[in-house]
Amino acid sequence: MSLVDLRSDTVTRPTPAMRQAMAQAEVGDDVFGDDPTVNLLQEKVAAFFGKEAALFVPSGTMANQLAVSVLTEPGTQLILDEGAHILNYEGGAPAALWGVQLHPLTSENGKPKPQAVRGAIRPKNEHFAPAVALALENTHNRAGGSYWRMDEITAITQEARKLDLKLHLDGARLWNALAASKLDPKTVAAPFDTVSVCFSKGMGAPVGSVLVGSSALIEKARFTRKRLGGGMRQAGILAAAALHALEHHRKRLVEDHARAAALAHVLSSFPGVEVLPVETNIVIADLSGRKETQIDMVETLKEHGVWVVGFGENRFRCVTHLDVDDAGIEFATTVFQKVLGAAV
Numbered sequence: 001m002s003l004v005d006l007r008s009d010t011v012t013r014p015t016p017a018m019r020q021a022m023a024q025a026e027v028g029d030d031v032f033g034d035d036p037t038v039n040l041l042q043e044k045v046a047a048f049f050g051k052e053a054a055l056f057v058p059s060g061t062m063a064n065q066l067a068v069s070v071l072t073e074p075g076t077q078l079i080l081d082e083g084a085h086i087l088n089y090e091g092g093a094p095a096a097l098w099g100v101q102l103h104p105l106t107s108e109n110g111k112p113k114p115q116a117v118r119g120a121i122r123p124k125n126e127h128f129a130p131a132v133a134l135a136l137e138n139t140h141n142r143a144g145g146s147y148w149r150m151d152e153i154t155a156i157t158q159e160a161r162k163l164d165l166k167l168h169l170d171g172a173r174l175w176n177a178l179a180a181s182k183l184d185p186k187t188v189a190a191p192f193d194t195v196s197v198c199f200s201k202g203m204g205a206p207v208g209s210v211l212v213g214s215s216a217l218i219e220k221a222r223f224t225r226k227r228l229g230g231g232m233r234q235a236g237i238l239a240a241a242a243l244h245a246l247e248h249h250r251k252r253l254v255e256d257h258a259r260a261a262a263l264a265h266v267l268s269s270f271p272g273v274e275v276l277p278v279e280t281n282i283v284i285a286d287l288s289g290r291k292e293t294q295i296d297m298v299e300t301l302k303e304h305g306v307w308v309v310g311f312g313e314n315r316f317r318c319v320t321h322l323d324v325d326d327a328g329i330e331f332a333t334t335v336f337q338k339v340l341g342a343a344v
């Protein structure tokens with residue numbers, strides 16, 4: 001082995017079995033609503049999360065932005081965690097596309113407290129943009145793959161409802177959260193108006209996300225998807241990959257979690273390296289205690305065949321996924337020992 005790519009779980013390539021499922025997919029024109037494979041995926045994902053309807057879209061970003069569009073009005077506020085993907089990595093879309101002001105909350109582990117949500121609500125007054133929705137992220141990418149416990153979800157969503165807020169869950173890696181928490185998907189999704197999930201991350205599909213919610217909200221989202229140019233035609237080829245992933249790749253996510261824990265164990269043994277608690281498939285190593293900069297470290301690791309990404313000033317991120325097996329972890333361990341084992 002000469003290379004292991006730990007930059008993200010988005011780097012997976014479809015397996016031969018997934019490619020075969022894609023090649024054999026029955027297709028139709030999904031803008032007319034007659035692609036049977038897309039329809040089947042939408043029905044399955046809606047049922048899995050106990051929602052009325054679902055919409056297949058090209059990316060997690062589009063799923064999140066459709067949720068923002070259907071849950072808000074221009075000039076209103078969406079409350080979310082300061083590390084949220086919607087705030088940090090979606091190109092300013094809530095402002096650029098929907099005229100929505102984001103209201104970030106500080107938190108530990110990407111999980112704001114109910115009191116913080118209450119504190120963000122301003123009284124009705126001509127000075128203040130009204131807050132109309134709250135978005136949570138599960139698992140939380142920037143916080144290192146942390147997941148929400150059911151009591152935490154219940155507490156914050158109940159508080160949000162008391163405050164008349166609509167609720168979206170960015171569940172790009174909700175599959176990982178469910179695998180780690182063993183919670184029932186319907187129970188986790190129940191408090192939310194909309195939930196987005198991705199198939200192109202740990203699930204190993206090449207493309208595709210799904211937004212679930214009530215029939216009325218999904219109908220609105222379908223209109224806006226077309227307006228954004230996200231109406232796809234024979235998309236069943238892609239939906240087939242997602243269906244294959246649902247059946248064959250969901251249960252194996254716990255293997256990625258075990259490998260991430262193994263990497264974390266190795267990384268935390270080196271001088272000056274601090275590793276954030278690992279709950280799923282993301283490992284964030286903080287190098288504040290070392291001489292090398294994060295930029296140099298990422299480069300040196302790459303030269304040795306281990307690809308990771310810089311994640312803030314002093315940190316790098318490793319993500320385990322379908323294309324990293326035990327041999328990959330062993331190879332990465334050897335390289336980490338060579339590069340980080342030396343004195344600080």
Ligand SMILES: Cc1ncc(COP(=O)(O)O)c(C=O)c1O
Nearest residue numbers: 059060061062085137141170172
């Ligand atoms: C938490 C979270 N939400 C949304 C997205 C966006 O997904 P996509 O890259 O498919 O647009 C990502 C991507 O990594 C993510 O980590």
